[in-house]
Amino acid sequence: MPGPDLLSSQGLRLDGRRPNELRRIRCKLGVFAQPDGSAYLEQGNTKVLAAVYGPHQASKSKSLQDGVVVNCQYSMATFSTGERKNHPRGDRKSQEMSMHLRQALTAAIKTELYPRSQIDIYVEVLQADGGAYCASVNAATLALIDAGIPLRAYACACSASMAWRNGQPEPLLDVGHVEEAAGGVVLTVASLPSTGSIGLIEMSHRLHMDYFDVVLSRAMQGCKDIEVILDRAVREHLAEGWTKQDVVVI
């Protein structure tokens, strides 16, 4: 059972948020000139860069007849975590993350439009403070939009946890590093909120069946909130009407 100290007696969390409150999300599309699409996203202290190349011709071995190959690489900067990482990528965790990213994003991309092609999505975590996967999915979605790749819907990811307050279960939205480290359950959902479908769901630790629905619906609510934020960012970016890519370099 997760410790009761995740929520104070006033019902506030360790970092002062309310249980259903997201961390501050700031984002920007088109940060780089060379990739076809790029985005930067900050979710609290978690900072992520995403770049998209493609669609381009797929290598012969990977090529699919009926859809596009989505190639993802998740890598973490060596200085992104509290303790220095020795390898930015190639370890088990980042390979698993790459696979999960691919799953969530393939669900969003209209893959049937580009047979025998490939889209490369590279995600670089600059600073990890919990929820690096969620931030990666959100940033990758923005980068895909910046690259002009047709999507079914926004792919948004959000995590949720469980805490107890006065004997009542209270799901927590958008889990930070401290709450993750406290050892509670973390449910991560990547979904297409506007269609109501789920692309990926993953849970760590133990959660009673009775509370699953509550936590899941809180995470889904979080995805919906994130979609609103991303949508606003995209609209603002397009209203500017002038991205770095439009500046012609000889």
Place this chain on the structure above:
Amino acid sequence: MPLDYRRFNGPEDSVSYKRFTKDYLKSYDELYKELLDDNGVRKDGRALSEARSMCMFFARTDMVSQAKGSAYVELRKTKVVCSVFDPREIPHQNEFSQLGQIFCEVKFAPFSCPRRRRPHAPDAEEKALSVALRKALEPTVCRHLFPNYQVDVFIYILEHDGACLSAAINAAGLALADAAVPMYDIVTACSVAIVGDRLFVDPTEAEEHVATISPETNSNHGVITMSMLSELKQISDFTLIGSMDTECVNTAMDILEKECETLVPQIQKILVTNVVKSFEQRQRLEEEANDREQALNIKMEEWRKLLNAG
């Protein structure tokens, strides 16, 4: 990193017993003083500006019989073997490359260095030397003549007593010529170690060691290696480590240029002797073959006579 399982790998924090000897604890000043005697002569009897000569006896081609071309260079205690293999298609390559490539690998023998045992797996220094060697050789080889192919150059340093990069470049130049790889010019290389206002041409390991230690004062120190195509007056690689001012770099460059030029006739001589030797050898072989054939013919005749008589 592949570990060498055939060897008992000591605990990583093991230290050489030499650490506890008196030599090890010498201060910088003591080490510096030891390099020169009172007459300004170096420990091995050379003057400051005198390079170790690469005489005929200590440098030869035709060292490794399996290789297409090979060379052995010995500068007193620095001993280097180089082998060059036939061009082969570049492995794991997707695109066609217009220019042929040179693959270089420098390896220290485990027992080569006086201060520590060399690890089995390639370390950073070996990788850096390989890159420097490749850069020195690339401009000398007519790479457009073998597109999409690569020539492998392997250097094995048997004993390291300073200036191993320049010895490696000289050996590689000889071996490439021995392998009949088309080249624009003979490539030669030389090193200089700088300690304060003194320049040690073709330094030994002890001199290099002192030159790489940073002194307390703000004086110049460092090691420069330069490789040249003397006939074309082109510098193919220049490597500097340490800290020195412009004047020092310029004087060192002039000295190195001269040293590289003096090496050329020696290398030419070795190559010519090698050609003459191999020509003579072939002639001798042919003569022997002729002799043998004649002997056989005589035998045949004898047998035939015997048969006919029988």
Place this chain on the structure above:
Amino acid sequence: MAGLLLSPTEKVFIVHGVQEDYRSDGRSNIDYRPMELETDVVSHASGSARLRLANTDILVGVKTEIDVPSPENPDLGKIEFFVDCSANATPEFEGRGGEQLAIGISNLMQRAYHSSQAFNLKQLCIFESKQCWKLYVDILILECGGNLCDAVSLAVKAALFNTRIPFVKAALMDGGNVDLQLSDDPYDSKLLDVGSAPLQVTLCKIGDKCVVDPSAEEESCSVISVIVGITGNSSCFSEDNSSPDTGGKFTTIDMNGPGSVAPKTLKDAINQGRVAAKLLDKSLGEALLRERQESVKLKKYSYGFLK
């Protein structure tokens, strides 16, 4: 570089431009492109900097750890450079694709910082022959738009300038163990003396002339470039201007590319690089000092990648 294809005519255009000292983006041969520099961008690192030189984007984080000094140099700390070429820069770097380039740059940095006249490792000593600081300088290449070496060396110097090392009290206990006491106050820390840290200048030989700060297009027109590392002037990096004018010594010279140069050209290039490095060092010092003063007065607004 990623998908950089230039036709022979475009190359001729660039080469002719360099000959006339008027490059395709309007610069002369000794001009740098505009740069953006911000320090203290990564909160998990002791010091960090992000440098954007036109399209080249570098993020450097410095992490500090406590280590045992090497037996050869008991009174010196350690510094290690690690370069990571992010696949964000080009798909060629995916997996282990960028490793060759990364090793090349980190070797170059290691060599440039080798001499104590470039960076004094004594300031990282905690307790002689027992404990020292080890600096991990992690360089992340996010986008390549030419001239990586210069950008990396600038960003590294800025990140080291920004690095804070906590004060440590060390005492020798019984049995030869060292007892370390760290203060709980994160502001109880010292800054590093990095004024003399070297900057690298790449001189790209195009035609008969050498240009400074080549763009990716210009790099593809050249077969050889000379990289010179030159120590900085510490008086540019401290607020009192009394300290003497130092620096300007070569800590590394290297050649990059398959070509070769004539001795005269190399000498000229080295001198040209020295002049360029001095100017670069001066403006870097000014920018860093200005930023430090601003951050003392008010809490700095962090731009990061949002600008």
